[in-house]
Amino acid sequence: MTERFPKGDAEADRAGASDTNSPLLEVDGLETHFPITTRWLRREVGRIRAVDGVSFAIDRGEAFGLVGESGSGKTTAAHSILGLEEPTGGAVRFDGQLVDELTGWELQQFRRRAQLVVQNPDDAFNPRLPVGKSVAEPLALHGMDDEERRRAIVADLLERVGLEATDANRFPHEFSGGEKQRLSIARALVVNPDLIVADEPTSALDGRVKADVLSLLDELRREFDIAVLCISHDIDVVRRFCDRVGVMYLGELVERGETEAVLESPAHPYTRVLIGSIPSLDPSDRSLVRPLTETVPAPSDPPSGCRFHPRCQELIPPTASLEREDWRAIARFRFALQEGTVPEPIAVDSGTRVDPETVRDAFDLPTDLPNEGIEDAVEAATRAVADGDLERARERLAESLSTVCERTQPEAGDECEHLVRCHRYDSTIEAEPIPWRG
Amino acid sequence: MSAGDDPQRFEDVDWTELERSRRTVTPARAVFVAGLALFGALLALQAAAVVPNWGFDHLDWITALGALVVLSFGVVPALEHHALARRVLRELLSRPLRGAAAVFLGVFAIVAALGPVVLGSPDLAFEHRFHAPYGFTGADRWHAECLGDIVEGEGITRYCEGTLQYPLGTNERGHPMGHLLVEGASVTLTVLVFTAAFVVPLATAVGVLAGVRGGAVDDLLMSYVDVQLCVPAIVAFFIGYMYWNVSLALLLVTFGLLSWGGIARLVRSETLQRRDDGYVLIARSLGGSWTYVAKRHVVPNITNTLVPAAFHLLALLVLVEAGVAFLGFHHVELYSWGSTVQEGLDPEFAGIGLEMQPHEIWWVSTFPALALTLTIASLKLIGDGLRDALDPRL
Numbered sequence: 016m017t018e019r020f021p022k023g024d025a026e027a028d029r030a031g032a033s034d035t036n037s038p039l040l041e042v043d044g045l046e047t048h049f050p051i052t053t054r055w056l057r058r059e060v061g062r063i064r065a066v067d068g069v070s071f072a073i074d075r076g077e078a079f080g081l082v083g084e085s086g087s088g089k090t091t092a093a094h095s096i097l098g099l100e101e102p103t104g105g106a107v108r109f110d111g112q113l114v115d116e117l118t119g120w121e122l123q124q125f126r127r128r129a130q131l132v133v134q135n136p137d138d139a140f141n142p143r144l145p146v147g148k149s150v151a152e153p154l155a156l157h158g159m160d161d162e163e164r165r166r167a168i169v170a171d172l173l174e175r176v177g178l179e180a181t182d183a184n185r186f187p188h189e190f191s192g193g194e195k196q197r198l199s200i201a202r203a204l205v206v207n208p209d210l211i212v213a214d215e216p217t218s219a220l221d222g223r224v225k226a227d228v229l230s231l232l233d234e235l236r237r238e239f240d241i242a243v244l245c246i247s248h249d250i251d252v253v254r255r256f257c258d259r260v261g262v263m264y265l266g267e268l269v270e271r272g273e274t275e276a277v278l279e280s281p282a283h284p285y286t287r288v289l290i291g292s293i294p295s296l297d298p299s300d301r302s303l304v305r306p307l308t309e310t311v312p313a314p315s316d317p318p319s320g321c322r323f324h325p326r327c328q329e330l331i332p333p334t335a336s337l338e339r340e341d342w343r344a345i346a347r348f349r350f351a352l353q354e355g356t357v358p359e360p361i362a363v364d365s366g367t368r369v370d371p372e373t374v375r376d377a378f379d380l381p382t383d384l385p386n387e388g389i390e391d392a393v394e395a396a397t398r399a400v401a402d403g404d405l406e407r408a409r410e411r412l413a414e415s416l417s418t419v420c421e422r423t424q425p426e427a428g429d430e431c432e433h434l435v436r437c438h439r440y441d442s443t444i445e446a447e448p449i450p451w452r453g
Numbered sequence: 454m455s456a457g458d459d460p461q462r463f464e465d466v467d468w469t470e471l472e473r474s475r476r477t478v479t480p481a482r483a484v485f486v487a488g489l490a491l492f493g494a495l496l497a498l499q500a501a502a503v504v505p506n507w508g509f510d511h512l513d514w515i516t517a518l519g520a521l522v523v524l525s526f527g528v529v530p531a532l533e534h535h536a537l538a539r540r541v542l543r544e545l546l547s548r549p550l551r552g553a554a555a556v557f558l559g560v561f562a563i564v565a566a567l568g569p570v571v572l573g574s575p576d577l578a579f580e581h582r583f584h585a586p587y588g589f590t591g592a593d594r595w596h597a598e599c600l601g602d603i604v605e606g607e608g609i610t611r612y613c614e615g616t617l618q619y620p621l622g623t624n625e626r627g628h629p630m631g632h633l634l635v636e637g638a639s640v641t642l643t644v645l646v647f648t649a650a651f652v653v654p655l656a657t658a659v660g661v662l663a664g665v666r667g668g669a670v671d672d673l674l675m676s677y678v679d680v681q682l683c684v685p686a687i688v689a690f691f692i693g694y695m696y697w698n699v700s701l702a703l704l705l706v707t708f709g710l711l712s713w714g715g716i717a718r719l720v721r722s723e724t725l726q727r728r729d730d731g732y733v734l735i736a737r738s739l740g741g742s743w744t745y746v747a748k749r750h751v752v753p754n755i756t757n758t759l760v761p762a763a764f765h766l767l768a769l770l771v772l773v774e775a776g777v778a779f780l781g782f783h784h785v786e787l788y789s790w791g792s793t794v795q796e797g798l799d800p801e802f803a804g805i806g807l808e809m810q811p812h813e814i815w816w817v818s819t820f821p822a823l824a825l826t827l828t829i830a831s832l833k834l835i836g837d838g839l840r841d842a843l844d845p846r847l
Contacts, residue, residue: 057668057669057672094734097738098738099734099737099738122740123740124468126738126739126740127468127739129738130738131734131735131738133731133734133735134731135731136731138730138731138732139731139732139735140731140732141732141749141750141753141754142754142845142846143753143754143756143843143844143845144753149732152735152736152739153739154463154466156736156739156740156741156745157468157471157739157740158471159466159471164461167461168461168462168463168466170461171461171462171463172462172463186845186846188845188846202735204463205463206463206466206468207463207464207466207468239464
């Protein structure tokens with residue numbers, strides 16, 4: 016684990032607090048691991064690496080998007096930034112100050128200036144309180160004792176987010192999802208924050224309502240110069256709303272840059288899968304980008320090296336002599352065996368032997384590979400699979416098909432203007448980035 | 454609207470002006486502390502024996518403390534949030550059966566609290582034993598003088614008509630039944646106050662704490678509850694009965710403090726379902742403490758489970774008290790409904806050589822049994838009624 020908050024740095028940060036050019040929110044190597052404990056005595060037996068070294072910065076008034084599939088650690092990252100989960104490592108700076116070290120009045124100010132909009136509008140409001148009370152709760156918690164004034168502020172605010180002042184007396188169940196999300200935004204806005212963390216603000220809403228809520232959030236952001244950390248699994252939301260975007264996979268940030276650059280010419284293979292998985296409106300375009308294998312590894316036991324490597328279409332081959340398609344087929348064969356997802360014709364459990372040709376066909380394995388070592392390995396593995404010995408096949412393949420992607424963790428690539436954590440963008444590794452075909 | 458400093462617009466609030474106030478003096482706490490001070494003064498008076506032959510026993514102190522807790526943390530907050538209290542009350546009274554139950558319990562509480570003070574202890578009047586209620590007749594033998602008219606029956610049987618002097622009749626000691634009902638109600642009210650003031654809050658606090666904190670705290674508390682659920686309260690009571698004086702306080706402490714495990718578990722599981730809800734996250738991200746979250750967000754949202762369970766426990770403990778008294782393990786000076794029923798069913802008449810069948814003196818057992826039944830039914834009805842009235846979705 017990285018050493019937490021070296022003292023010298025912290026002091027330097029304090030000094031830099033007055034510097035208005037520094038970003039509003041700076042997340043540096045954030046790590047949040049959850050221990051897996053035994054029932055008995057709560058001994059730690061493992062860790063779920065929900066967030067594992069995420070860094071980004073958000074400027075004042077900027078909208079930053081965090082995308083990734085469910086389970087990639089986006090929400091945990093957001094909660095760790097707000098102090099709802101205790102980070103296990105890294106640093107979060109708000110206005111130049113380490114959030115972890117804030118106390119008293121300063122902490123209170125951070126809690127006021129950074130607001131959360133939660134994902135599900137249905138549980139965002141206490142069902143037993145009239146929504147006016149819920150929207151006024153931040154005011155009350157931040158010391159506004161004058162109930163009349165709270166009521167007046169909330170009434171004014173409700174009208175400005177497109178609701179009516181009298182709605183304050185109604186209960187949450189009387190509102191639609193879109194209205195509740197407007198109320199959520201009103202509640203976040205009521206203490207005049209500098210940062211709103213919006214966790215999937217529109218995932219529970221349908222098209223029209225989604226667009227309305229997004230444009231409301233966008234308007235308010237521009238009017239009050241509020242930075243927004245927008246967490247979403249929906250590329251479309253990020254495209255419409257965010258200035259910059261970070262792509263998360265299994266707790267790590269794999270790509271980060273200007274929204275347009277990242278979405279128009281995604282560099283990281285995972286970003287490409289994410290963008291390619293949106294069905295196109297053009298019916299002739301059937302080229303959904305699929306990952307090599309479908310199973311997302313568990314964050315308690317992430318793959319070595321680059322975490323995306325078992326699913327990566329652009330996995331770097333051990334030798335340059337292989338055709339790309341051949342290599343993909345072999346890699347798919349290898350990682351499918353590793354996961355244990357073997358296609359239908361090879362029923363391993365039944366104990367019946369199949370013939371190696373069936374195995375080759377089932378995995379579309381190429382023949383006559385130029386590289387002898389690999390040819391041998393594939394040959395041996397197919398035979399092992401035909402015999403029903405998956406373990407031997409796995410070992411044989413792992414031995415001869417070792418790639419840089421599984422051996423070393425990629426650093427930020429230098430062959431791209433924005434951050435890409437992929438070996439293909441590392442000039443010290445002999446593999447060229449594959450151009451994006453859009 | 455001026456852009457500068459409109460106090461009613463959120464962007465014009467000057468946050469440096471607002472210091473979070475920490476209200477330590479709430480009306481509830483003020484009442485509670487004032488009550489405690491009063492108790493302290495009374496205790497000092499009692500210790501100094503300023504007034505001769507005056508003093509409270511343990512049970513009185515426990516009841517008074519319970520009443521103070523209910524007053525300061527139940528009645529005072531209800532008055533503070535009078536709009537909500539009025540809405541709940543209106544909702545409760547709008548359904549005839551629940552309304553009737555609420556009225557019954559209200560009358561019951563007033564009678565039970567004031568009755569014994571007004572009536573004092575019932576006097577022995579052996580000459581008026583087994584007098585029938587007004588409008589009914591009872592067997593008239595040589596055992597007592599008949600206050601009403603005497604009706605001739607078959608052969609040598611004669612019947613004595615009830616009179617208005619004892620409208621509900623009398624038992625074998627000539628205690629008026631009405632008076633005994635009031636005495637029994639006062640015992641029952643003691644049980645209710647104790648349970649509502651100590652047992653239910655304890656169960657809720659433990660359940661919420663376990664659910665909200667999780668981890669080792671949860672493990673520890675729930676293991677304790679498991680152990681506690683294995684100890685039969687009646688055994689603890691009988692052990693106490695063997696070694697100390699029998700008293701209602703002993704019954705309350707053993708049964709009350711050993712019977713909350715089930716509610717604590719319910720509350721815990723409900724809390725677990727709510728601790729990750731959006732509004733809890735928001736409150737925490739705003740800097741709300743766990744105590745705040747529990748009071749404002751968790752407890753109000755588990756009333757659907759908690760309120761009926763708490764009222765069930767109240768009814769159960771009332772029944773347990775009556776049952777234990779029925780078995781005869783009660784303090785002889787307390788006229789519990791249970792012991793009165795028992796006297797009506799199995800009258801002992803040492804030395805008077807009289808035998809009477811229970812059905813001949815039916816009023817002795819029927820009236821307290823009826824009161825018990827009505828009280829328990831009312832508690833159940835009000836439990837369900839409060840649950841519905843507290844939920845704005847219903």
